[in-house]
Amino acid sequence: MKEIYEPKFVEKLFDRMSSSYAQMNYITSFGFSERWRRQCVEEIQIEKGKIVVDLMTGMGECWKHILKTSDKNSKLIGLDFSTEMVNRAKKNKSKFKNSNIKILKENVFKNSIESGSADFIISSFGLKTFNDEQLGKLANEIHRILKPNGKFSLIDVSVPGNRILKSFYLFYLNHIIPVLGKIFLGSPETYKMLGVYTEEFKNSKNVFQIFNRPGFEVEYVEYFYGCATGIKGKIIK
Secondary structure, three states: OOHHOOOHHHHHHHHHHHHOOOHHHHHHHHOOHHHHHHHHHOOOOOOOOOOEEEEEOOOOOOHHHHHHHOOOOEEEEEOOOHHHHHHHHHHHHHHHHHHHHHHEEHHHHHHOOOOOOEEEEEEOOOOHOOOOOHHHHHHHHHHHHEEEEEEEEEEEEOOOOHHHHHHHHHHHHOOOOOHHHHHHHHHHHHHHHHHHHHHHHOOOOOHHHHHHHOOOEEEEEEEEEOOOOEEEEEEEO
């Protein structure tokens, strides 16, 4: 399973999915993905006039929630390493003409964001593509980028603990989603990977353990009976 966490593998996977990712994300979560993104952003109460970084920004699906409280002094930095996702994010940027948005096509582990420059960090549905070592590096980057007392909120789809819900969910991930992948992309294997990542990821409890270290104040969060989980907190420097 090592290769599924290689940056090149992940980058190419999301390049292939980019044309249908928005629709698939909505369908596969029964419409909850939009709600979860909003809740993820609301967890940290973003204020006006602040700098917000959206890591693994994809097509900028969280932007409309992040920018609800923005003003002329606010700045949003969206970062992603998928060429096709970034291209779509650039198109999405045109919907927010009055907002200061900067898009970076960079790997989160080798990014140009200045240390101690951000007030808030958001990330939605990217955690599952990291192994434990990479999650540790992600924690380091979040600690580096955020100002003292800067807040973060991260979320991803998860395997629910309830036995009945879990059985249904895994069947859906492993059998229905590949069929939808064939319909949208002609390739069931591409979207089957979302199920593989989710099963390996399970939930954000492991992420919580990795982030629960000196310099962090962190809390584990569940959404809709554990179908999505995440962490939120702030930096203590």
